[in-house]
Amino acid sequence: SNTTLWPFLSLMQTLYSVSEQHYAAADSNSSTPTKSFVPCKVCGDKASGYHYGVTSCEGCKGFFRRSIQKQIEYRCLRDGKCLVIRLNRNRCQYCRFKKCLAVGMSRDSVRYGRVPKRSRERGGEEAAAPAARVSSSDAEQSDAETKQLAVYDIILTVSQAFHANCGYTEEQTRGLVRKPLQVQPPMAAGSSSPEGPEVASSTAESLEQQRVWLWQQFASRVTPSVQRVVEFAKRVPGFSDLSQDDQLILIKLGFFEIWLGHVARLTSDSTLTFSDGTYITRQQMEHMYDPEFVSSLFQFASSLNALGLSDTELGLFSAIVLLTADRPGVTDLKTIEHHQDRLIDALKVQVCRSHASEPQMLANLLVKLPELRNLGAKHSAHLDWFRLNWAKLRLPPLFAEIFDIPKCEEDLQ
Numbered sequence: 001s002n003t004t005l006w007p008f009l010s011l012m013q014t015l016y017s018v019s020e021q022h023y024a025a026a027d028s029n030s031s032t033p034t035k036s037f038v039p040c041k042v043c044g045d046k047a048s049g050y051h052y053g054v055t056s057c058e059g060c061k062g063f064f065r066r067s068i069q070k071q072i073e074y075r076c077l078r079d080g081k082c083l084v085i086r087l088n089r090n091r092c093q094y095c096r097f098k099k100c101l102a103v104g105m106s107r108d109s110v111r112y113g114r115v116p117k118r119s120r121e122r123g124g125e126e127a128a129a130p131a132a133r134v135s136s137s138d139a140e141q142s143d144a145e146t147k148q149l150a151v152y153d154i155i156l157t158v159s160q161a162f163h164a165n166c167g168y169t170e171e172q173t174r175g176l177v178r179k180p181l182q183v184q185p186p187m188a189a190g191s192s193s194p195e196g197p198e199v200a201s202s203t204a205e206s207l208e209q210q211r212v213w214l215w216q217q218f219a220s221r222v223t224p225s226v227q228r229v230v231e232f233a234k235r236v237p238g239f240s241d242l243s244q245d246d247q248l249i250l251i252k253l254g255f256f257e258i259w260l261g262h263v264a265r266l267t268s269d270s271t272l273t274f275s276d277g278t279y280i281t282r283q284q285m286e287h288m289y290d291p292e293f294v295s296s297l298f299q300f301a302s303s304l305n306a307l308g309l310s311d312t313e314l315g316l317f318s319a320i321v322l323l324t325a326d327r328p329g330v331t332d333l334k335t336i337e338h339h340q341d342r343l344i345d346a347l348k349v350q351v352c353r354s355h356a357s358e359p360q361m362l363a364n365l366l367v368k369l370p371e372l373r374n375l376g377a378k379h380s381a382h383l384d385w386f387r388l389n390w391a392k393l394r395l396p397p398l399f400a401e402i403f404d405i406p407k408c409e410e411d412l413q
Contacts, residue, residue, distance in 0.1 A: 041103040042096070045086040052105040059089065064100045067093075071353055073312055075163050094160065101152050154237050154346040155312060161235035162315025165228045167275030168262040169311050176266070178273055181217055181280045207287075212392055214280075214288050221274040223396040225259050232258075236319045238339025246330045253327045255402050256379050257372040258318045264301035265314075272301075289382050296378070300371055307365060310354060316347040317365060321372060 038047040040057035051061040066072070074094035076082060082095035089096055163169055233239050233251055242250070266273035273279040285294045309317065320343045325336040348362055355361040383403050386393065390406040400406070 040086075042099050042105070043084055043086045043089040045089075052100075054100075054103050054105045056105070060096075060100060063089075063093075063096060064105050067097050067100075073159060073310065076160055080157075080160055094156070098153070098156055101149050101156070104149065106148060151342075151346050151349050154342060155316065155350055157235065157237055158315045158319050158343070158346070159312040161232050162311055162318065165232040165235070166262055166311075166315070166318075167225060167228060168265050172275070173265055176273070176277050178271075178277050178279050181214075181278050181284065211287055212389075214284055215386070216394055217278075218280065218288065219395050219399040221276060221278060222259065223399045225262070225275065226255060226398050226402050229255055229258050232315075232318065233322055236322055236339075237342065238323065238335070241335060241339070242332055246332055246336070249327050249329045250322055250324070250336070252402055252404070253376070254322045254324060257321050257376045260297070260300070260372065260375060261304065261314065261318055261321065261368075264304045267298060267301035267305070269298065269302070272297075293375075293378055293382065296375060300368075300375060304368060307361070309365075313347065313350055313354065313365075316343060316350060317368075319343050320347065321369065324369075324373075 038055055039045070040047045040060055041054050042056055042060040045057040045059065047055045048058045048061070049055070052064055056064075067074075072093075074097055076092055076094035078092070080095065080098070082088075082092040084092075084096050084099045166172075230251060233247070239247065239250075263272060263274070266275075266279075270282050271279040272282075272285065282294060282298065285297070320340055323336050323340040323343060325333045325340065330336060344366070347365070351362045351365070380403075383405065386395075386403070386405045390400075393405075395405060
């Protein structure tokens with residue numbers, strides 16, 4: 001049944017508020033009751049000229065220049081729809097930068113100097129004339145800028161979604177206090193007790209009990225990431241365009257691959273650390289899976305870490321993994337491919353900005369996609385043990401649902 005997972009997949013369309021234009025106009029009008037002037041398209045303050053392709057004030061011009069030159073990654077503490085007007089333009093840098101892009105600011109645009117004071121105070125039409133002449137004389141440039149802005153909007157949207165819904169961001173992992181996952185003494189599977197010292201036992205029964213216990217610990221720590229990945233997916237551009245069934249398939253079949261890309265940041269040669277700081281050893285994972293598969297996992301994590309991805313790049317990579325068109329069972333392949341291509345274009349732009357001296361960076365990153373796909377398939381095969389032994393396990397319902405594992409109804413009461 002898909003009913004367990006679906007409550008977390010309710011679609012939430014993020015609509016850009018049009019009311020801020022009215023607020024900006026009201027703010028600018030109230031500040032100068034006696035004179036008309038050309039307003040900044042970003043915040044409504046008095047424009048000083050035509051900067052980065054847009055009539056804007058000195059404040060927004062400088063803000064946009066700093067944001068581009070320093071390649072700053074902003075975050076919104078709310079929902080990405082903050083009002084941007086003169087009085088509060090410094091409150092949310094993410095929404096201010098998004099507004100700059102939305103009104104047409106581009107670092108590649110022709111820049112004009114200051115508009116003479118007489119022209120500024122004469123009114124809108126004359127002062128805006130240079131902008132009108134530029135846009136009408138070069139329709140192709142305008143079209144290219146529109147496409148570029150769409151790419152930047154994808155980058156910003158995915159970056160914000162990643163920061164809001166990932167437990168493995170640079171900030172969160174930096175100060176994480178790590179603690180080991182203790183192995184319980186052999187006892188009845190599914191019973192709870194304080195964590196005890198590792199007890200070696202040669203009996204097959206106790207080894208299986210230990211394996212069951214490890215899986216339960218693993219599942220309980222992975223489950224919060226299921227909800228985070230679902231929330232992230234809802235905000236990936238294009239995901240909400242798909243049917244409910246296709247969304248479920250992409251989430252279910254893509255979750256492990258996305259999670260592995262995230263947890264790689266906290267994976268060393270000998271341990272894998274969950275977002276709560278608890279780590280599981282390589283030896284414990286070999287007891288859960290097998291040495292060959294675990295070796296592949298750790299090798300992948302090491303090679304991904306070597307690329308030194310930023311949060312934004314890892315978010316875009318995760319979105320590309322999510323929108324994989326050839327998942328078994330999906331119906332709208334063309335739409336999924338279209339949106340994945342847009343995400344790859346966005347990743348290309350971001351990588352070129354951040355890794356200008358590494359021309360092979362994008363290729364090195366995209367080659368990870370088939371590696372992840374292979375690991376995901378092997379992981380699914382390992383879960384066959386789960387599906388045969390489900391009655392012995394006490395698994396979180398969401399974990400069982402994401403991996404299509406039968407649930408013991410009595411244990412879930």
